Amino acid sequence: MPPFDVPEGDPFGVHNLPYGVFSTAEAPAERRVGVRLGDHVLDAGAAALALDSPYAALLAQPTLNPLLAAGRTAWSDVRRALTAWVTVPSHREVVEPLFHPLSSVTLHLPFEVADYVDFYASENHARNVGQIFRPDAADSLTPNWKHLPIGYHGRSGTVVVSGTDVVRPSGQRKAPTDPAPVFGPSVRLDIEAEVGFVVGVPSPLGTPVPLGDFREHVFGLCLLNDWSARDIQAWEYVPLGPFLGKSFATSVSAWITPLEALEDARVAPPERTHPLLPYLDDSADEPGGYDLRISVAINGHVVSEPPFSTMYWTAAQQLAHMTVNGASLRTGDLYGSGTVSGPEERQRGSLLELTWNGRDPLELPDGKRTFLEDGDVVTLSAWAPGPGGARVGLGEVTGRVVAG
Amino acid sequence: MPPFDVPEGDPFGVHNLPYGVFSTAEAPAERRVGVRLGDHVLDAGAAALALDSPYAALLAQPTLNPLLAAGRTAWSDVRRALTAWVTVPSHREVVEPLFHPLSSVTLHLPFEVADYVDFYASENHARNVGQIFRPDAADSLTPNWKHLPIGYHGRSGTVVVSGTDVVRPSGQRKAPTDPAPVFGPSVRLDIEAEVGFVVGVPSPLGTPVPLGDFREHVFGLCLLNDWSARDIQAWEYVPLGPFLGKSFATSVSAWITPLEALEDARVAPPERTHPLLPYLDDSADEPGGYDLRISVAINGHVVSEPPFSTMYWTAAQQLAHMTVNGASLRTGDLYGSGTVSGPEERQRGSLLELTWNGRDPLELPDGKRTFLEDGDVVTLSAWAPGPGGARVGLGEVTGRVVAG
Numbered sequence: 008m009p010p011f012d013v014p015e016g017d018p019f020g021v022h023n024l025p026y027g028v029f030s031t032a033e034a035p036a037e038r039r040v041g042v043r044l045g046d047h048v049l050d051a052g053a054a055a056l057a058l059d060s061p062y063a064a065l066l067a068q069p070t071l072n073p074l075l076a077a078g079r080t081a082w083s084d085v086r087r088a089l090t091a092w093v094t095v096p097s098h099r100e101v102v103e104p105l106f107h108p109l110s111s112v113t114l115h116l117p118f119e120v121a122d123y124v125d126f127y128a129s130e131n132h133a134r135n136v137g138q139i140f141r142p143d144a145a146d147s148l149t150p151n152w153k154h155l156p157i158g159y160h161g162r163s164g165t166v167v168v169s170g171t172d173v174v175r176p177s178g179q180r181k182a183p184t185d186p187a188p189v190f191g192p193s194v195r196l197d198i199e200a201e202v203g204f205v206v207g208v209p210s211p212l213g214t215p216v217p218l219g220d221f222r223e224h225v226f227g228l229c230l231l232n233d234w235s236a237r238d239i240q241a242w243e244y245v246p247l248g249p250f251l252g253k254s255f256a257t258s259v260s261a262w263i264t265p266l267e268a269l270e271d272a273r274v275a276p277p278e279r280t281h282p283l284l285p286y287l288d289d290s291a292d293e294p295g296g297y298d299l300r301i302s303v304a305i306n307g308h309v310v311s312e313p314p315f316s317t318m319y320w321t322a323a324q325q326l327a328h329m330t331v332n333g334a335s336l337r338t339g340d341l342y343g344s345g346t347v348s349g350p351e352e353r354q355r356g357s358l359l360e361l362t363w364n365g366r367d368p369l370e371l372p373d374g375k376r377t378f379l380e381d382g383d384v385v386t387l388s389a390w391a392p393g394p395g396g397a398r399v400g401l402g403e404v405t406g407r408v409v410a411g
Numbered sequence: 412m413p414p415f416d417v418p419e420g421d422p423f424g425v426h427n428l429p430y431g432v433f434s435t436a437e438a439p440a441e442r443r444v445g446v447r448l449g450d451h452v453l454d455a456g457a458a459a460l461a462l463d464s465p466y467a468a469l470l471a472q473p474t475l476n477p478l479l480a481a482g483r484t485a486w487s488d489v490r491r492a493l494t495a496w497v498t499v500p501s502h503r504e505v506v507e508p509l510f511h512p513l514s515s516v517t518l519h520l521p522f523e524v525a526d527y528v529d530f531y532a533s534e535n536h537a538r539n540v541g542q543i544f545r546p547d548a549a550d551s552l553t554p555n556w557k558h559l560p561i562g563y564h565g566r567s568g569t570v571v572v573s574g575t576d577v578v579r580p581s582g583q584r585k586a587p588t589d590p591a592p593v594f595g596p597s598v599r600l601d602i603e604a605e606v607g608f609v610v611g612v613p614s615p616l617g618t619p620v621p622l623g624d625f626r627e628h629v630f631g632l633c634l635l636n637d638w639s640a641r642d643i644q645a646w647e648y649v650p651l652g653p654f655l656g657k658s659f660a661t662s663v664s665a666w667i668t669p670l671e672a673l674e675d676a677r678v679a680p681p682e683r684t685h686p687l688l689p690y691l692d693d694s695a696d697e698p699g700g701y702d703l704r705i706s707v708a709i710n711g712h713v714v715s716e717p718p719f720s721t722m723y724w725t726a727a728q729q730l731a732h733m734t735v736n737g738a739s740l741r742t743g744d745l746y747g748s749g750t751v752s753g754p755e756e757r758q759r760g761s762l763l764e765l766t767w768n769g770r771d772p773l774e775l776p777d778g779k780r781t782f783l784e785d786g787d788v789v790t791l792s793a794w795a796p797g798p799g800g801a802r803v804g805l806g807e808v809t810g811r812v813v814a815g
Contacts, residue, residue, distance in 0.1 A: 160564040162526050164525055179688060187558070213578035244651075247652040250562050284583065331581060332581060
C-alpha cells in the first residue's frame with residue numbers, strides 16, 4: 008500500500024527524500040513544505056506537528072528557507088527524522104493520511120532565490136562555444152578558463168519553477184552583415200542543461216568560504232535550464248556579458264535533492280591540466296564531482312545525455328571562487344554549474360552545440376530543429392547512483408515555449 | 412526651533428523629504444522608516460500612528476518595501492501628508508517629539524534589494540575606458556553602445572548602506588607579461604560614482620514596461636558607489652563580464668529621494684547621434700534626464716564633479732530595455748546608471764579615468780593616488796535644482812577602505 012510501500016528500485020524511494028513546496032486544490036493559497044516519496048508528497052510540516060517533532064519550526068513553513076538556514080547538523084537530523092516517519096510502522100497510522108498524490112498538488116518555487124550566479128564549468132561546452140564563435144583562435148578556451156571558474160550574476164527574479172511556460176523573448180539582434188540592429192522575437196532560442204546548487208547557510212561580508220566548507224553551506228542541488236536567446240546575447244554581450252539574452256527566464260526543478268542523498272554519486276573531477284592557486288586546489292580533498300546522468304528531451308524525444316561527471320570545475324570550487332573576494336552568501340543563493348556537455352556529440356547540453364549553431368539541424372519525430380519553436384516542451388531529467396545500486400532521481404525541469 | 416524651523420535654503424528642507432530606515436540607541440533592534448528634514452529624522456511611522464493616518468500601514472514598517480510597492484498615487488499622497496505633518500502648526504505639538512537628531516540615530520539599508528543591475532550609460536566614461544583599454548581600436552565605443560544601454564546583473568546581497576567599511580578584496584590577477592595569474596589583495600581598487608534607481612511597483616513576467624511607464628514603477632533615486640577591483644576585473648571579465656571585480660561591495664545612500672522631489676531637475680538628455688529602435692525612442696517624451704551635480708571626495712578632498720545631465724541613456728530607457736525581453740520587475744530592484752563622467756578631466760567618475768589607468772596620479776593633500784589605499788574614505792555627494800532656486804540634496808554615500 009503506497010506511500011509506505013514505494014516499489015523497490017523507485018528513484019524517489021526513501022534513500023532520496025527531496026524537498027519541495029506544494030499547495031492543494033482545497034487550499035491553493037497555503038504553501039507547505041513537501042517531501043517526495045515515490046509518486047506521493049508528504050506534508051512534512053503537518054507530519055512534524057502530528058508527531059510533536061521539534062522540526063516543526065523548520066518544516067511547517069511556506070518555503071524551504073528556514074530549513075536551508077538551519078545548517079548541516081539540522082539537515083541531517085531532519086532527514087533522519089523524516090526517514091523514520093515514512094518507514095517505522097508505528098508512525099504509519101499518523102503519517103499515511105498526510106501524503107498527497109503528486110498528480111493532485113501544485114508545485115511552487117521551493118525557496119526564495121537570493122542571488123543567482125551562473126558558471127561556465129564544462130570544458131567541452133566552453134571549447135565547443137569557442138570553436139563556433141572564434142574558429143580562427145589558436146585556443147578555443149579563453150586564457151583565464153583553466154585558472155578560475157568563470158561566472159556572472161543572472162536575474163534571480165526570473166527564476167521560475169519547472170512547468171512554468173517560457174515566453175519567447177523579444178530584443179535587439181544584429182547579424183554582422185546587417186547595417187543596423189533589428190527588433191523582434193528571438194529566432195535562436197536555446198536551452199542550457201545545467202545543475203543548480205542551493206546555498207543554505209549564509210556567510211559574513213568580507214570572509215571567504217574555503218573549499219572544505221562547501222557542505223557546511225550548500226544544502227542540495229536541482230536541475231536548471233538556463234534558457235538563452237543566442238541572437239540577443241550575441242549583440243549585447245561585449246563588453247559586460249550576457250544580460251537580456253538570459254534574464255527572461257531560468258527554470259529549476261520543483262524538488263531540491265539534499266547533498267546527503269548523493270553520497271554514492273561523488274566522483275573525482277577530470278584531471279586538472281593546469282596548476283591551481285591554493286584557494287582552488289582540491290587535489291588533497293574528498294571527491295568534488297557528482298555523477299549525475301542528465302537527459303535532455305524535446306517534446307518527449309531525448310536529444311542528448313550530458314554527463315555531469317565531466318565538469319572541470321566543481322561546485323565546491325565555484326563556491327570558494329565566488330566568495331574569495333569577501334562577497335557574502337545568503338540563504339537561498341542559487342548557482343548554476345554552466346551548461347553540461349560531455350565529449351560526445353550526443354552529450355551536448357545546448358542546441359547551439361547540438362546543431363553546431365544551426366548548421367546541422369536535429370531530426371526530431373515532428374521535424375527538424377535548429378533552435379526552439381513555439382510550442383516545444385523541453386524537459387531535463389537526471390539520476391545519480393545511490394546506495395546499494397539504487398538510483399537517486401532528480402526532479403525534472405520542464406517548460407513550454409510560448410509566443411510573445 | 413528645529414526641526415520645524417529648518418533654515419531657508421537647507422538642501423534637506425521640506426521640498427526634499429527623502430526616506431530612510433533608522434534605529435535609535437534606545438532600541439537598536441527596532442528599525443523604523445524615517446524622513447529626513449534638515450539635520451533631523453522624523454519617525455514617520457510613529458507620526459502616522461499619532462495622527463491616526465491611513466498611511467501608518469506603509470510607514471510603520473522596518474523597511475521602505477511596503478511604501479515602494481504601494482504605487483505612484485500612494486507615493487504622492489504620503490508625500491503630501493508628510494509635508495503637512497512637518498509644516499502645519501497644529502501638528503507641531505504631536506510631531507516635534509518624534510524627531511531625532513540625525514547624529515543620534517543609526518541608518519540602515521533602507522529597502523530589501525531584489526535584483527541589482529548596473530548600466531554603462533555615460534558616453535564620456537565608455538569612451539575613456541575604450542581609449543584606455545583598446546587604444547588601437549577605430550572607435551572607442553563598442554558597436555552596440557549607441558543602440559542599447561549596456562548593462563549586467565550585479566550581486567544584490569552585497570549592496571551595503573553608506574558608512575559601511577569596504578574590505579579590500581583579494582583575487583586573481585594577471586598582467587599580460589605574467590606567465591600565470593597571482594593571488595592577493597587588489598592593487599587597483601577603484602570607485603565608480605553612479606546614481607541608483609529604486610523600483611517600487613513590480614511588473615509581471617512576460618510583459619515589457621514601456622518608456623512612458625517609468626514613473627509608475629520607479630520610486631526614487633540615490634547615490635551609488637560601485638566599488639571596482641580593476642586588476643581582478645581585467646583578468647576575469649572575458650567573455651562573461653565583471654564578477655568578483657565588482658561583487659564584494661556596492662554602497663548606496665541611506666536616503667532615497669523620491670522622483671517627485673526632483674521635478675525641477677528634469678532635463679533633456681544629450682542629443683542622440685544614432686536612430687533608436689521604437690522601444691527606446693524618447694524623442695517625443697518628457698525630458699528623461701536629471702540634472703544632478705555629483706561631487707567625489709577622497710578623505711574630504713574633492714577630486715571630481717561629474718554632471719549626471721551628460722548621461723547618454725536615461726533611467727527610463729534603461730528600465731524599458733531591462734524589461735523588453737519580458738523580464739519581470741520586483742519591489743526593491745535597484746539599477747545603477749553606470750559611472751557618471753562628464754567631458755572635462757575633473758568630471759570623471761572613476762580613478763581609472765582620473766589617473767588614466769594610473770599613468771597620471773592625483774595629487775591629494777596627503778600624497779599621490781593612482782588607486783585607493785587602505786584607510787581612504789570616499790564620499791559621493793550631490794544636489795539638484797529644486798523649486799524656487801532651492802537645492803535638493805541627495806544623501807551622501809561614504810565608505811572607508813580597510814585591509815582584508
